[in-house]
Amino acid sequence: MTSNQTKPAFLIHHLSDLHIGPSGYEPGKKIDNLEPDRKYPRNIEAYLNHIKSLDKSQLPDLVIITGDLTTCATKEEMQVAEKFIQHLLVPLRKKDTSWRNNASTKPPYIMIVPGNHDLDWSKSDYDAKVTEYARLADDVYNDGEVISALYPTNSKNPIYYDFEELNLLVYLLNTTVAGGTFDPLLTDIHEKIIIAFNQAKSAIKNINEVETALKNLEKQTMRDPGYIRKDDLLTLRSIMKTNKIPKSRFAIAVMHHNISSVPSEDIERFDAIVNAGYVKHALADIGFDMVLHGHRHHAHCCHERFVSTNESEPHFDEFIRDLFIVGADSLGSKELAPFLQLELCDISNAHSENPPASLFKLKQYNYNGVGYHQKPWVEEAVNQILHPEISEILRAIGRSLEHFSGREPLVRRRIQHLFPHFQQLHSSTVGWNPSALEWTEKFHTNLKHYNRIYATDVQVRRSASTFHFDNYIRKQFNRLLKNKIPLHFGS
Numbered sequence: 016m017t018s019n020q021t022k023p024a025f026l027i028h029h030l031s032d033l034h035i036g037p038s039g040y041e042p043g044k045k046i047d048n049l050e051p052d053r054k055y056p057r058n059i060e061a062y063l064n065h066i067k068s069l070d071k072s073q074l075p076d077l078v079i080i081t082g083d084l085t086t087c088a089t090k091e092e093m094q095v096a097e098k099f100i101q102h103l104l105v106p107l108r109k110k111d112t113s114w115r116n117n118a119s120t121k122p123p124y125i126m127i128v129p130g131n132h133d134l135d136w137s138k139s140d141y142d143a144k145v146t147e148y149a150r151l152a153d154d155v156y157n158d159g160e161v162i163s164a165l166y167p168t169n170s171k172n173p174i175y176y177d178f179e180e181l182n183l184l185v186y187l188l189n190t191t192v193a194g195g196t197f198d199p200l201l202t203d204i205h206e207k208i209i210i211a212f213n214q215a216k217s218a219i220k221n222i223n224e225v226e227t228a229l230k231n232l233e234k235q236t237m238r239d240p241g242y243i244r245k246d247d248l249l250t251l252r253s254i255m256k257t258n259k260i261p262k263s264r265f266a267i268a269v270m271h272h273n274i275s276s277v278p279s280e281d282i283e284r285f286d287a288i289v290n291a292g293y294v295k296h297a298l299a300d301i302g303f304d305m306v307l308h309g310h311r312h313h314a315h316c317c318h319e320r321f322v323s324t325n326e327s328e329p330h331f332d333e334f335i336r337d338l339f340i341v342g343a344d345s346l347g348s349k350e351l352a353p354f355l356q357l358e359l360c361d362i363s364n365a366h367s368e369n370p371p372a373s374l375f376k377l378k379q380y381n382y383n384g385v386g387y388h389q390k391p392w393v394e395e396a397v398n399q400i401l402h403p404e405i406s407e408i409l410r411a412i413g414r415s416l417e418h419f420s421g422r423e424p425l426v427r428r429r430i431q432h433l434f435p436h437f438q439q440l441h442s443s444t445v446g447w448n449p450s451a452l453e454w455t456e457k458f459h460t461n462l463k464h465y466n467r468i469y470a471t472d473v474q475v476r477r478s479a480s481t482f483h484f485d486n487y488i489r490k491q492f493n494r495l496l497k498n499k500i501p502l503h504f505g506s
Contacts, residue, residue, distance in 0.1 A: 024376075025181055025362065028075040029355040031271075031309025032345035033059060034132065035095050036086030058352035058382070059099055065380075065387045066106050074110040075356070077123065077185070078103065081309035081343060082130025082271030084148075089135070093147040100125060100155045114180045121159040123176050127152065128164040128187050130271040130310065131194045131239035141192065142168060164189045164269070177260055182363045184264040186254075186303075188247060190272040190288055194239035205232050241272025241288030241310070248297045255301060262302035265365035265373060265397060272310045275340050279313035296321055299336035304365065304397060305375070306338060307357075312345040314353065314379055316393045339395065341377065352382040356389070365397050373397035 035056060055063065066074070085092035107124040115122050134144040145165060152163035156172050164187035166172045175186040212225065219225055254260070272288045274295055288294060298306065299321040321336045344353040360374040377393040 022361065022363070023072075024358040024360045025077075025178075025183065026073075026075040027357040027359070028078045029081065029307055029341065029343045029357055030062070030078065030346045031081040031343035031354075032083040032130065032132075032312055032347055033080070033096065033099075034083055034086045034345060034347035035059065035099070036089070036092045055095065055099060056347065058347050058349075059095075061352050061382045061387075062346060062354065063099070063102060065382075066103065068386075069106070071110050074107060076110065076112065076115075078107065078125045079185070079269055079307055080125065080127045081269060081307055082128050082191075083132040083309060083345075083347075084127070084130070084151075086132050087135070088133050088144070088147050090147055093151045097151045097154055100127075100151075100161060104157075104160060114178070117180060119179070122178060123159055123162045125155075125161045126163070126176070126185060126187060126269060127161065128269055128271050129189060129191050131191055131241075134191055134194055134239075145191070163187065165191075175254065177258065177264070182264055182365060183359065184260060184266040186251060186266065186268050188243055188251075188268055188270045190241040190243055190270045191239075192244055193242035193289070201232070201235055205229070208232070235284075240285040241270070242290060243270070243288060243294050245293075248294065251297075252301060263366045264302070265305075265359065265362040266301075266303040267305045267307060268298050268303050269307045271308060273308050273340075273342055274306050275317060275319065277311040277313050277342055278315055279311055295319065295338060299338050302336070304337065304339060306340045308340070308342050309345070311342060312348065313342060314344040314355065314392075315342045316340070316377060316395075318395070339375070344379075350382075354380050355392075356380060362397070 084096040104124055129145060129148045133148040134141075135147060136144070138144045138146075149165055149167045149170075152161075152166050153170060153172070155161040156163070156166070159173070159176075162173055162176055164174050175184065177184050209229065212219075212229065216222065270288075272285075274288055274291050276286050299319075317340050319338045319340065321338065341355070341357070343355045346352055346354050356378045358374075358376040358378075360376070362373045365373040374394065374396055376391070378389045379392050380387045380389050
């Protein structure tokens with residue numbers, strides 16, 4: 016063990032779908048007719064006020080915005096979005112952190128990606144569609160304070176940042192390259208129906224219903240699938256290799272469109288980015304741990320595991336890859352103005368054998384009209400965890416079915432005895448108590464009590480599926496092996 020204290024968590028605010036413009040949560044109010052004393056839509060103002068109210072220690076280290084800053088990508092909407100980013104930078108700069116001061120290059124405070132609503136659909140060429148967003152990204156860059164997935168053509172600004180001191184990589188991907196188009200067949204049908212409707216308008220009784228149906232048909236003519244170009248993924252691989260970014264990094268990919276199906280009730284023509292399988296496999300193969308996205312206006316978190324098809328992989332930990340996928344709700348178009356806070360704990364130990372293991376915690380923040388209140392949501396281990404209380408759990412119940420065969424009352428009593436220890440274990444995880452660093456001493460002290468050791472008793476998430484964990488367990492239980500006490504890797 017190298018340290019007796021854990022470092023403060025790295026805080027990320029994950030915002031998405033601001034929808035500055037007609038889709039913002041202020042029905043009937045467009046950007047160009049807000050009250051004279053209002054700088055921002057209600058939800059944007061609420062989040063800014065929340066950030067300004069935080070103590071320096073509570074401020075996020077990084078704000079990530081996963082697209083749809085605007086509704087129609089007009090010049091006016093983009094100007095408001097740019098002002099929002101500039102005003103957001105002011106309180107973010109106040110957080111004093113040693114890692115930021117010691118960084119070799121200036122770390123960003125904000126990272127953004129474009130969404131399908133950040134394209135001007137009235138333009139025919141893709142570069143023309145993203146002109147206003149690209150201009151915004153270039154204007155707010157400010158020597159790396161704000162990094163974007165997209166800039167004006169030929170820009171040399173980065174699309175990622177390697178937080179080397181923290182063992183964290185954040186990479187931005189553009190998923191809008193296939194969007195902003197109209198289906199020619201449906202568009203032709205819609206235009207013909209409109210002509211016929213206008214000619215017979217005076218004879219139609221339920222005119223409101225027909226107009227609603229026509230608006231819905233018009234929406235169906237729009238095509239905005241999420242797609243990540245193969246060249247962009249090749250660029251990602253090249254950057255990782257050229258800059259010698261190790262696979263031990265806790266790596267986060269950021270995009271707008273969802274990479275997996277979202278558990279929401281609405282039905283979309285494109286349920287996920289159209290080459291989702293290829294992209295997920297590529298990200299997992301490169302070594303990414305997490306994807307942050309928006310688009311579907313539904314907060315969710317899921318975990319997926321991928322098996323490599325490369326038979327030359329030398330170790331099992333390079334054969335199995337895990338990916339956590341986190342989607343944020345819409346900050347701009349929901350009454351609660353929700354956003355997510357992501358806490359990364361001890362990420363320097365991601366993919367290592369060193370305790371304590373890395374954790375990430377998600378909290379959702381909702382606005383009640385006066386202020387924000389938080390709702391704890393998800394807590395997951397990134398890598399293996401060994402707790403000091405695990406010896407108590409093993410001694411209390413073990414996993415030897417043969418030992419308990421035919422003795423159900425004893426099993427019941429021992430399981431009841433186990434519950435408090437599980438609670439203590441959970442408390443240790445949530446509170447991230449420094450005493451957890453003493454696990455080795457307590458573990459070894461109690462080795463004599465064990466008849467059997469099961470690796471799955473001391474694992475969380477991906478631990479038992481790694482080559483290093485195999486060696487790690489065998490080293491820790493060397494005394495057991497010498498005494499010919501078996502180590503089992505089953506469940």
